Amino acid sequence: xxxxxxxxxxxxxxxxxxxxxxxxxxxxxxxxxxxxxxxxxxxxxxxxxxxxxxxxxxxxxxxxxxxxxxxxxxxxxxxxxxxxxxxxxxxxxx
Amino acid sequence: xxxxxxxxxxxxxxxxxxxxxxxxxxxxxxxxxxxxxxxxxxxxxxxxxxxxxxxxxxxxxxxxxxxxxxxxxxxxxxxxxxxxxxxxxxxxxxxxxxxxxxxxxxxxxxxx
Numbered sequence: 001x002x003x004x005x006x007x008x009x010x011x012x013x014x015x016x017x018x019x020x021x022x023x024x025x026x027x028x029x030x031x032x033x034x035x036x037x038x039x040x041x042x043x044x045x046x047x048x049x050x051x052x053x054x055x056x057x058x059x060x061x062x063x064x065x066x067x068x069x070x071x072x073x074x075x076x077x078x079x080x081x082x083x084x085x086x087x088x089x090x091x092x093x094x
Numbered sequence: 095x096x097x098x099x100x101x102x103x104x105x106x107x108x109x110x111x112x113x114x115x116x117x118x119x120x121x122x123x124x125x126x127x128x129x130x131x132x133x134x135x136x137x138x139x140x141x142x143x144x145x146x147x148x149x150x151x152x153x154x155x156x157x158x159x160x161x162x163x164x165x166x167x168x169x170x171x172x173x174x175x176x177x178x179x180x181x182x183x184x185x186x187x188x189x190x191x192x193x194x195x196x197x198x199x200x201x202x203x204x205x206x
Contacts, residue, residue, distance in 0.1 A: 037191035037195070038189075038192045038194075038195040040195065041186075042102070042157075079184060081144075082182070083102050083104060083155075083182060083184050084104065084143035084144050084147060084153065084182070085144065086144055087144040087145050088145060090144070
């Protein structure tokens with residue numbers, strides 16, 4: 001009996017919508033806000049902000065960049081990788 | 095009509111200082127022979143590479159900013175490819191935002 005009760009409660013959990021905590025801050029594109037028009041590929045320290053630990057590009061839904069600047073970030077990172085300022089593959093980049 | 099370009103070279107770290115100077119002079123001469131206007135030149139010096147190129151962990155970085163006829167870029171890059179001392183290079187066309195950015199960067203440093 002106790003098991004059944006447990007089961008039903010666990011099933012109930014999925015029937016009721018999970019609470020999503022909304023943070024008050026809205027995401028924004030830092031380049032638009034700061035009026036940066038050119039992203040320098042020679043500055044690996046700055047480009048690190050858009051990479052995860054393996055050196056992969058972070059998606060837009062996390063960085064909050066607008067599409068226009070996400071594309072520019074991507075090209076800048078790729079250029080930096082070509083001239084060995086950033087790694088193509090790595091572990092524990094940060 | 096000339097466009098603004100920027101080239102980053104990675105030279106072989108095995109070279110002696112004289113050889114580095116000589117090769118940089120050579121590239122300067124090359125740029126002149128292609129009738130380009132050199133805007134800015136900078137040596138970043140010996141830097142660690144994030145991954146090995148030709149089994150080497152360091153490289154000597156050189157940066158050129160210049161204005162050149164777009165038809166000549168291809169020939170210029172071929173000259174770079176032929177040079178054994180150049181491990182890797184990257185040529186980028188600079189748009190107007192990039193040009194102002196580079197200028198600001200230089201002016202800031204000059205004030206400091």
